[in-house]
Amino acid sequence: MINDDKYFEKEFYSYIEQIEENQESFELILDGIERKVFDEINENNVFEILEKVNTNIFSLILKKHIYKELQDSNWISFSLTNKETEYPINLYGSVFFDEEPEQLFIENIKPIRINGKEKIYSMEIFKEASRSTIVKTLDKDIPHDVVVYNVGQGNCNGIINSSGHPSFYFDFGGGVFQNTKTYPGKYLNPGRIKFCYTDNPTVVLSHWDWDHMSSVWKNEHKDIKKSFWIVPKQQIGISHLKVAVDLYNRGKLLVWPNKLKFLNTNNFQIQKIDDHNKKDKNNNGLVLTVNINSKKDDSILLPADANYNLIKKRIGYIGLIATHHGASTHNCLNKLPRAKKPKNKIAYSFGVRNSFHHPKSISITSHIKKGWDSMYFTFNGHISLVDNIIKTMPCIKNSCRTNCTLSNSQ
Structure with missing residues (x-):
């Protein structure tokens, strides 16, 4: 435990970002903010005040009976204390657990309602983009390939044009929290990654989970903030809100219209799925289908973390990224x-020795029963999902402006 009393007796409001069930407990990843700062934020000042807000990512292990008292809310409150309690908590300064955490103790844990702030943390403060703006931003090139990048326990996919460049990215994530060790350049995934921005690729974000967008946090990938981000409107915490506000202030945030359930062009289809449980970000986001060479008979499904039964599917696909x-x-x-x-x-798409033990054997066998027996794993390198494109460089004739590392090896 640290002796620095700058934290003590302070109350925090924290969004429950991730829950991982263990045999006798739950590990919660919390996105926290001091209550007094939380109380100061309103719809009028949120676009300025968040630049000054520190990121507080906590890791908290609770016994199952304690967690059950909290599970009906997305938000909890607690107080940091300088005395030892039954609730030790680790504090990190980032979604990447690279450094040793500060070890603290908390008390007075309880679920809370964020009355009066719902519009902020459900992204209702952002104006929705129009359908025509989304089409104009995305539908620039005929897709020739879909590449699944090795980003560890996360997801990042490139929709590749005729020059071998990503026309747009579907997700921009990688290993975070307990799975930081699987992010490119870490000891379980030593090869570093450098992205291609040659054709000013847009990012389509499936949903607001950090393993699907974490590379935006990395300073070496800061150029992605120059790109447009097409994002679903979901319930989010303070750190996600900081990213959304940053993109908004740059004029790069395009919020998907809630009433637009399908967007179809010759080159792709995007479905906004909705299982009516707003707490479930996996099943209230965007799902992408790519038509290779504009042919609907040669389509590839990118479900992110969505349940298959919520997706309007075609008779068959030539490529698939296994869900979740x-x-x-x-x-x-x-x-x-x-x-x-x-x-x-x-x-x-997963990281070696990840904390979730993905992929599950039942997932692999279930996919095989549907004909998906030609399997590729991202830890072996970036994967092309078009069968006749093998080991191609991502940028033809050395035309890559960023000297990227996105050549596929499978």
């Missing part, structure tokens, strides 16, 4: 998409 990194929980494998024969490819 190969998870099997919360009925995510119901109504699996079918693979087209004779050639198809499925990619599993």
